[in-house]
Amino acid sequence: MxxxxxxxxxxxxxxxxxxxxxxxxxxxxxxxxxxxxxxxxxxxxxxxxxxxxxxxxxxxxxxxxxxxxxxxxxxxxxxxxxxxxxxxxxxxxxxxxxxxxxxxxxxxxxxxxxxxxxxxxxxxxxxxxxxxxxxxxxxxxxxxxxxxxxxGTEAAGTKLEPRKVEAFTATDGTKVPAFKYIWDQAEYNVIDHHITNYIHFKLPGTGKIEKAFTYDWRxxxxxxxxxxxxxxxxxxxxxxxxxxxxxxxxxxxxxxxxxxxxxxxxxxxxxxxx
Ligand SMILES: C[S@@+](CC[C@H](N)C(=O)[O-])C[C@H]1O[C@@H](n2cnc3c(N)ncnc32)[C@H](O)[C@@H]1O
CATH class of the missing domain: 3.40.50.150 (Vaccinia Virus protein VP39)
Known part of the structure; x- marks a missing residue:
């Protein structure tokens, strides 16, 4: 394997x-x-x-x-x-x-x-x-x-937005391969504008990292x-x-x-x- x-x-x-x-x-x-x-x-x-x-x-x-x-x-x-x-x-x-x-x-x-x-x-x-x-x-x-x-009109609702991030070398020399960043507007409550958003990542060879970051916001x-x-x-x-x-x-x-x-x-x- x-x-x-x-x-x-x-x-x-x-x-x-x-x-x-x-x-x-x-x-x-x-x-x-x-x-x-x-x-x-x-x-x-x-x-x-x-x-x-x-x-x-x-x-x-x-x-x-x-x-x-x-x-x-x-x-x-x-x-x-x-x-x-x-x-x-x-x-x-x-x-x-x-x-x-x-x-x-x-x-x-x-x-x-x-x-x-x-x-x-x-x-x-x-x-x-x-x-x-x-x-x-x-x-x-x-x-x-x-x-x-x-x-904007898409902010008032749910959406899943993937974007490719190019490979880079961090300031401390760490090499990071190209990956996918996924912005997930998972919940939007019209009544009080409370929202739940997530950031997911997808890296080659490691699969998807679900809910890497969670935001519970207004x-x-x-x-x-x-x-x-x-x-x-x-x-x-x-x-x-x-x-x-x-x-x-x-x-x-x-x-x-x-x-x-x-x-x-x-x-x-x-x-x-x-
Ligand atoms: C979305 S991150 C922001 C990171 C970065 N500054 C940026 O602009 O992307 C939010 C940060 O706020 C911190 N945080 C949340 N509530 C806070 C508070 N009341 N006082 C200090 N830090 C807080 C969290 O620990 C977290 O590191």
């Missing part, structure tokens, strides 16, 4: 499938410069998981400082072993905190970023407003809070997020959305919008301005 291949650690597969930390940081720097004229220096990554974004930030300049916050010790440890350990000597200061984002205290920062919809774990207006207030307190006077959200809408940010004390909340290529894919260029025609699926950045 042929031997089953060893499955690469799921965090490598996760980072390659869903994260685009360079794009997120480029967006944040562009909007920060537009609003404040200067460059941000201090960034807090909430729900940081493996701290990929915080690591990328301190790699960009020895002056940069980053704080990563997550309450899951094993995930933080994986980030320390595989991402933080790869940082060279010419990097800025990185602090990883094993803490609840609702309670954590950090020095004032220019940017707080909470991406890949992680704040959707907060399912009531009260809890989400409390979190947004905490973030506002953590920002410097001109600070920005950047989150993202997905929507899918918030753009007007709800804008209202809650201003209720939490933010001066305003702006929405940035992409356009489309001829092939109907996102063009990945995010512009400020006050009107937008609905589509099958879109991803927006929401920027809270302190």
């Amino acid at each position: 042929p031997k089953k291949k060893k499955i690469p650690d799921l965090h490598y597969l996760y980072e390659a499938s869903v994260q685009g930390v360079g794009t997120d940081l480029d967006f944040a720097v562009r909007i920060y410069k537009k609003k404040n004229g200067g460059k941000p220096n201090d960034v807090r990554e909430d729900f940081c998981g493996t701290a990929a974004l915080a690591c990328d930030w301190v790699k960009r300049s020895p002056q940069h400082r980053a704080w990563g916050v997550d309450f899951d010790r094993p995930t933080l440890d994986w980030g320390l072993a595989h991402n933080v350990s790869q940082l060279g000597p010419e990097t800025g200061e990185l602090n990883l905190l094993c803490a609840d984002v609702l309670k954590v205290e950090t020095p004032p920062v220019d940017l707080v970023m909470a991406l890949n919809f992680s704040y959707c774990v907060f399912k009531t207006r009260d809890l989400l407003r409390t979190y947004f207030k905490q973030v506002r307190r953590a920002l410097k006077k001109d600070g920005l809070f950047i989150i993202d959200i997905y929507g 899918l918030w809408t753009l007007p709800e997020l804008q209202e809650l940010l201003t209720e939490a004390g933010f001066k305003s909340a702006e929405i940035y959305l992409h356009d489309w290529t001829k092939e109907g894919e996102s063009d990945d260029i995010y512009r400020r919008r006050t009107r937008y025609e609905n589509a099958l699926g879109w991803v927006a950045y929401v920027v809270g301005i302190k």
Whole structure:
């Protein structure tokens, strides 16, 4: 019987499938410069998981400082072993905190970023407003809070979306073969917008890894997020959305919008301005 291949650690597969930390940081720097004229220096990554974004930030300049916050010790440890350990000597200061984002205290920062919809774990207006207030307190006077959200006609329902991810070598030298990433919107409750999503993976020679990651969320809408940010004390909340290529894919260029025609699926950045 042929031997089953060893499955690469799921965090490598996760980072390659869903994260685009360079794009997120480029967006944040562009909007920060537009609003404040200067460059941000201090960034807090909430729900940081493996701290990929915080690591990328301190790699960009020895002056940069980053704080990563997550309450899951094993995930933080994986980030320390595989991402933080790869940082060279010419990097800025990185602090990883094993803490609840609702309670954590950090020095004032220019940017707080909470991406890949992680704040959707907060399912009531009260809890989400409390979190947004905490973030506002953590920002410097001109600070920005950047989150993202997905929507569109296909967001309000179930769907299974496979995508191929090319083979790559991780920063720690681990070789990961090409694999399939499957986004599974398994449940959507029209009444309260509570959803259950899964990420599955399929690798050559190892079969399908079912429910590698599970998300039990409330899918918030753009007007709800804008209202809650201003209720939490933010001066305003702006929405940035992409356009489309001829092939109907996102063009990945995010512009400020006050009107937008609905589509099958879109991803927006929401920027809270302190
Ligand atoms: C979807 S992952 C996000 C990983 C990565 N930052 C990204 O953008 O893809 C969500 C992370 O949030 C963490 N988390 C959930 N609730 C939290 C809370 N209240 N405080 C701190 N971390 C939390 C989980 O441990 C998990 O690592």
